[in-house]
Amino acid sequence: NAGVTQTPKFQVLKTGQSMTLQCAQDMNHEYMSWYRQDPGMGLRLIHYSVGAGITDQGEVPNGYNVSRSTTEDFPLRLLSAAPSQTSVYFCASSSGSGGNQPQHFGDGTRLSIL
Amino acid sequence: RKEVEQDPGPFNVPEGATVAFNCTYSNSASQSFFWYRQDCRKEPKLLMSVYSSGNEDGRFTAQLNRASQYISLLIRDSKLSDSATYLCVVNRGNYGQNFVFGPGTRLSVLP
Numbered sequence: 001n002a003g004v005t006q007t008p009k010f011q012v013l014k015t016g017q018s019m020t021l022q023c024a025q026d027m028n029h030e031y032m033s034w035y036r037q038d039p040g041m042g043l044r045l046i047h048y049s050v051g052a053g054i055t056d057q058g059e060v061p062n063g064y065n066v067s068r069s070t071t072e073d074f075p076l077r078l079l080s081a082a083p084s085q086t087s088v089y090f091c092a093s094s095s096g097s098g099g100n101q102p103q104h105f106g107d108g109t110r111l112s113i114l
Numbered sequence: 115r116k117e118v119e120q121d122p123g124p125f126n127v128p129e130g131a132t133v134a135f136n137c138t139y140s141n142s143a144s145q146s147f148f149w150y151r152q153d154c155r156k157e158p159k160l161l162m163s164v165y166s167s168g169n170e171d172g173r174f175t176a177q178l179n180r181a182s183q184y185i186s187l188l189i190r191d192s193k194l195s196d197s198a199t200y201l202c203v204v205n206r207g208n209y210g211q212n213f214v215f216g217p218g219t220r221l222s223v224l225p
Contacts, residue, residue, distance in 0.1 A: 035215075042118065042201070042215035043158070090157055100146040100205070103213060105157035 002026050006091050006106035013081045013113050021076040021109050023091030031094045032074040033058070033103070034066065036087040043090065049074055081113045117141055118204050118216040126222045131192045135219045137185045137202030147178055149187050150201040152218065158201055161187075192223045 007022045025032065033048035045058030049068040063085060065077040074093075078085060088110050092103040120137045127133050139147075147164035162169065164176040164185050175188040185202055199218040206212035 033213075040122075040217060042116075042217045044215075045213070088155075100163070102148055102160040102163060105159070107157045108155075110155075 004091055004093055004104055004106035006089075006109050008109060009107070010110050011112070013078075013111065015081060015083060015113060017078075017081050019078050019081065021078075021089055021091075021111070023074045023076065023106060024072050025074075025091075025093040025104075026072065027093060027095070027104070028071060029093035029095050029104075030071070031101075031103075032068065033092050034064070034074070034076045035090045035092065036060065036085075037090060037108075038087050046076065046089075078111075083113045085111065086113045087111060115140060116217070118202055118214050120200075120202050120216040120219045122217060123220040124222055125219065126224055127192055128224050129192055129194060131223075132188065132190045133192055133221065134189075135187045135200055135202075135221075137187075137216055137219075139183050139185070139202075139204045139214075141204070141206050141214075142183065144183075144204045144206050146205040147176075147185050148203040148205075149174075149176060149185075150203055150215075152199045152201055154199075158215075161200070189221075192221075194223050194225060197221055197223045 004025045030051045034046040035043040037043045047066040049055045091106040094101045094103045149161040150158040151161045152158045164178045168177045173190045177186045199220045201218045202216035
């Protein structure tokens with residue numbers, strides 16, 4: 001009963017390094033998304049996907065890339081890490097594209113950029 | 115002005131108390147509404163959806179006022195385990211990418 005699985009749980013990077021945050025779901029959900037959460041702020045949408053092969057930008061996409069080659073996986077790539085990207089990252093999924101379906105979250109990746 | 119606003123709290127209440135949170139949203143086209151609960155350094159978890167007629171789940175009651183564009187959450191008989199941050203979530207339209215999260219209201223239930 002895995003749900004949404006994110007790896008790694010913690011990561012420390014140096015400025016300029018690149019890395020990929022992994023997200024996988026086993027619920028056959030069409031919709032997947034990436035958020036970042038910073039102190040005192042709500043979750044902000046980075047990128048989302050409404051199905052395999054389809055991705056689009058959210059509110060704060062700069063510095064991040066995504067791809068969706070399968071229904072299950074939705075990795076988030078940091079191209080050249082910056083201290084401003086220090087945050088907690090959550091991946092979420094929901095069934096269908098209906099907005100009345102709640103999102104299910106992974107347990108997060110805590111990322112620090114030095 | 116933020117699209118979804120909440121009083122950040124903290125709300126410190128004794129066990130057994132009743133506590134209410136409000137949330138306001140600015141986009142009148144918003145179509146669906148949720149309350150999520152987030153424990154410290156954990157992922158948000160769905161507490162309940164909010165329906166136009168209001169709905170109840172055990173000790174929790176959610177209300178929606180579309181005319182005034184606010185959502186409320188009432189917790190009766192507070193438990194220590196209710197201590198968490200409560201996130202108001204609004205979906206502007208028909209697709210998941212239109213979810214907007216409020217900054218959350220922190221609740222501490224004291225023994």
